[in-house]
Amino acid sequence: MSYAIEVCDLVKRYKTVTALDRVSFTIEEGEFFGLLGPNGAGKTTLIRILTTLIKPTSGRAVVMGLDVVKKRAEVRKVIGVLPQAMTSDLDLTGLETLDIYGRFYGIPAMERKKRIAQLLELVGLKERARDLVAAYSGGMRRRLEIARALIHMPSLLILDEPTLGLDPQSRHTVWELLRRFQDSYNLTILLTTHYMEEAESLCGRVAIIDYGKIVALDTVEGLKRMVPEKDTIELSITNIGLDRAEAWIKTLSYVHSCVIRDDTLMVSVDNGARMVPVLVDGLRGLGARVTRIILKEKTLEDVFIHFTGRPIREEESRKVSFLIGAGVPLKWSR
Amino acid sequence: MIRFLAVVERDLRKFLRNPLVILVSIVMPVVYLVILGNSLQGELRNITVAVVDMDRGPFADRVIERLYALQAGPGTIMLVRVADQGKAMEGLKSGRFKGVLIIPTDFSRDIMRGKNPELGLFLDNAETVSADTLRMAITGAIGEIERDFLPVRTRTSIPSVREVNLYKKVDYDQSLIPGVVIMAIFLGTMTTGAFNLVMDRFLGIEESYFLTPLTRYDIVMGLMVSGLIVTTVLALFVLFASSLISGIYLWKVLTLHGFVLLTVIIVLSTLGLLGLMFIIMGRINHPRIVGVLGGFLNVIFFFPSGAIYPVESFPWWLKGFAIVNPETYSVHALRAILFKGADIEAVKGDILFLSVFAVVALLIGILVFKRGL
Numbered sequence: 160m161s162y163a164i165e166v167c168d169l170v171k172r173y174k175t176v177t178a179l180d181r182v183s184f185t186i187e188e189g190e191f192f193g194l195l196g197p198n199g200a201g202k203t204t205l206i207r208i209l210t211t212l213i214k215p216t217s218g219r220a221v222v223m224g225l226d227v228v229k230k231r232a233e234v235r236k237v238i239g240v241l242p243q244a245m246t247s248d249l250d251l252t253g254l255e256t257l258d259i260y261g262r263f264y265g266i267p268a269m270e271r272k273k274r275i276a277q278l279l280e281l282v283g284l285k286e287r288a289r290d291l292v293a294a295y296s297g298g299m300r301r302r303l304e305i306a307r308a309l310i311h312m313p314s315l316l317i318l319d320e321p322t323l324g325l326d327p328q329s330r331h332t333v334w335e336l337l338r339r340f341q342d343s344y345n346l347t348i349l350l351t352t353h354y355m356e357e358a359e360s361l362c363g364r365v366a367i368i369d370y371g372k373i374v375a376l377d378t379v380e381g382l383k384r385m386v387p388e389k390d391t392i393e394l395s396i397t398n399i400g401l402d403r404a405e406a407w408i409k410t411l412s413y414v415h416s417c418v419i420r421d422d423t424l425m426v427s428v429d430n431g432a433r434m435v436p437v438l439v440d441g442l443r444g445l446g447a448r449v450t451r452i453i454l455k456e457k458t459l460e461d462v463f464i465h466f467t468g469r470p471i472r473e474e475e476s477r478k479v480s481f482l483i484g485a486g487v488p489l490k491w492s493r
Numbered sequence: 494m495i496r497f498l499a500v501v502e503r504d505l506r507k508f509l510r511n512p513l514v515i516l517v518s519i520v521m522p523v524v525y526l527v528i529l530g531n532s533l534q535g536e537l538r539n540i541t542v543a544v545v546d547m548d549r550g551p552f553a554d555r556v557i558e559r560l561y562a563l564q565a566g567p568g569t570i571m572l573v574r575v576a577d578q579g580k581a582m583e584g585l586k587s588g589r590f591k592g593v594l595i596i597p598t599d600f601s602r603d604i605m606r607g608k609n610p611e612l613g614l615f616l617d618n619a620e621t622v623s624a625d626t627l628r629m630a631i632t633g634a635i636g637e638i639e640r641d642f643l644p645v646r647t648r649t650s651i652p653s654v655r656e657v658n659l660y661k662k663v664d665y666d667q668s669l670i671p672g673v674v675i676m677a678i679f680l681g682t683m684t685t686g687a688f689n690l691v692m693d694r695f696l697g698i699e700e701s702y703f704l705t706p707l708t709r710y711d712i713v714m715g716l717m718v719s720g721l722i723v724t725t726v727l728a729l730f731v732l733f734a735s736s737l738i739s740g741i742y743l744w745k746v747l748t749l750h751g752f753v754l755l756t757v758i759i760v761l762s763t764l765g766l767l768g769l770m771f772i773i774m775g776r777i778n779h780p781r782i783v784g785v786l787g788g789f790l791n792v793i794f795f796f797p798s799g800a801i802y803p804v805e806s807f808p809w810w811l812k813g814f815a816i817v818n819p820e821t822y823s824v825h826a827l828r829a830i831l832f833k834g835a836d837i838e839a840v841k842g843d844i845l846f847l848s849v850f851a852v853v854a855l856l857i858g859i860l861v862f863k864r865g866l
């Protein structure tokens with residue numbers, strides 16, 4: 160079995176920060192792999208090393224069989240990358256952008272034209288292809304950049320927070336697009352994100368990264384299984400006493416615990432979805448009327464909390480130079 | 494090749510999408526010409542001079558007549574007849590007069606006897622520029638009297654005459670044209686080429702093309718070529734426009750040979766400055782720094798280039814800088830081609846320097862460029 164990506168003991172240190180701390184993992188061809196972590200976890204650093212933009216302090220990374228330090232030029236030819244920031248030129252049109260990038264890869268004119276038409280169609284920008292990117296919405300711009308990353312038909316697509324800053328609707332469009340691309344082009348996809356739902360709805364396997372370390376790696380299901388917390392069903396009932404209901408519930412074999420909190424029964428079970436009808440039917444049988452049900456399934460959030468001891472943070476402020484904004488060399492700032 | 498051309502095209506397209514920048518790049522140097530031409534006029538005008546005639550002889554009349562001619566013609570001076578020497582000197586001190594010319598009692602007689610004639614010229618030395626101009630204008634005018642009326646043998650007694658302009662047909666506005674063109678080139682090279690790298694770096698866009706197979710040569714040479722195209726066209730435009738408003742019809746003055754030579758000088762100057770910008774801006778990541786640096790560099794390169802004041806009059810250290818300043822050679826060559834009809838022979842030194850400078854600057858520029866984050 161050949162690996163699309165093989166990372167071995169990768170370390171990246173900036174002056175005081177260890178952005179990546181002995182990271183190792185492999186991604187097989189055809190996988191949809193997610194790297195989930197909060198801001199500052201080291202996701203972008205890892206992506207930049209894998210895509211030849213920065214050199215690791217130590218360790219090894221091989222992409223499509225090519226060492227990312229020794230074979231930079233070759234690596235660039237076989238990967239398609241969507242950087243975290245929006246990187247399309249505002250004063251070019253969508254069509255020009257794709258054409259120019261096609262030429263950066265040396266794709267002959269005929270093939271380029273065919274490919275561009277196809278991609279524009281797929282990302283839904285055919286109608287707007289001749290408009291300046293400056294006139295695009297954030298979601299459109301992102302879709303154009305995904306098309307751009309695929310212009311040379313790479314077999315590996317690497318996306319750094321593809322839906323960062325997009326509204327929910329655009330986010331779903333992008334997800335749909337990525338699923339479609341993976342199916343029809345047999346792509347291997349590596350995606351980083353700090354959105355739980357994104358990793359959960361797209362990725363086969365997910366690595367959780369925090370402070371430069373991979374703290375867990377498995378399928379979404381597998382990760383959830385590792386977490387001792389269960390699904391929780393909250394029930395509100397009338398007609399019969401809560402005590403009676405509690406006593407009955409506790410006799411059920413799949414139930415781990417049942418407690419009364421205020422006017423609500425909190426039932427902890429392994430598989431919430433399967434237990435809901437059982438509970439409702441049983442309570443009805445006892446003469447109760449169920450007025451409210453809330454099912455709280457385990458999420459990657461719980462997984463994240465389990466492995467890191469805290470919820471995924473939203474924003475971590477980054478120091479910017481006080482001398483001249485972004486103007487001071489990176490060495491001095493941060 | 495296809496990749497490199499794509500870099501050129503990307504840059505040119507982006508440039509053309511900013512018509513305001515194009516317009517400003519052309520208009521600004523031309524406005525410079527007008528402002529500089531009017532604020533640093535070659536010949537001063539209306540300098541008030543008091544004349545005290547104590548001779549009242551024929552030659553005194555001649556002198557005064559000449560001075561009136563100077564007033565009516567170029568308008569350099571404005572004559573005020575004052576009878577009393579003391580009053581005139583008071584006026585000089587108070588600043589009412591910039592100079593006082595005293596024609597002594599025996600002036601006419603001395604001339605007729607072949608003695609050295611002597612005039613007293615008192616100048617307000619607090620204003621060196623007008624003092625110098627006055628001295629030259631008055632000695633010039635008097636020199637002509639001697640030529641008109643005196644036998645050859647008295648020539649030795651004539652104060653030597655310095656000409657205001659070396660090439661008389663060129664008036665001051667026109668002589669600024671080479672400087673204006675080089676300024677257009679400077680502005681062009683500062684806002685194309687390496688500046689696009691700074692902008693891409695600032696906007697974080699560079700990452701996207703660093704991810705492609707583009708090499709550092711593709712990137713630097715591509716930006717260089719698009720910068721060269723843009724700047725050359727701008728400079729030719731500015732040359733044409735500034736010539737036109739200062740009354741030179743290029744199509745009448747220039748031969749095809751001259752035009753080609755002019756273009757070669759513009760291209761070489763542009764390449765050199767583009768390379769220099771790549772060296773200077775190679776690692777800058779904020780356009781604000783470019784703004785600050787640009788204003789500074791423009792002055793640093795422009796004024797010591799001989800575009801306005803002749804290099805010969807600089808102190809030694811500034812002369813030293815002028816010798817390594819590429820703009821010096823550009824200005825020299827442009828001036829020679831435009832006003833003296835120089836051929837390649839006359840400017841080959843300039844071409845050699847500019848070529849060497851361009852090659853060296855480009856090479857260092859490519860080396861300084863870091864293809865990576």
Ligand SMILES: Nc1ncnc2c1ncn2[C@@H]1O[C@H](COP(=O)(O)OP(=O)(O)O)[C@@H](O)[C@H]1O
Nearest residue numbers: 173176178197198199200201202203204489493
């Ligand atoms: N150029 C740099 N210089 C110094 N520190 C950096 C640099 N780039 C990133 N870092 C630090 O490395 C850590 C990981 O950053 P990053 O990879 O951007 O995280 P993420 O993409 O997961 O948000 C952060 O603490 C960040 O501040």
Ligand SMILES: [Mg+2]
Nearest residue numbers: 202203243320
């Ligand atoms: Mg990031």
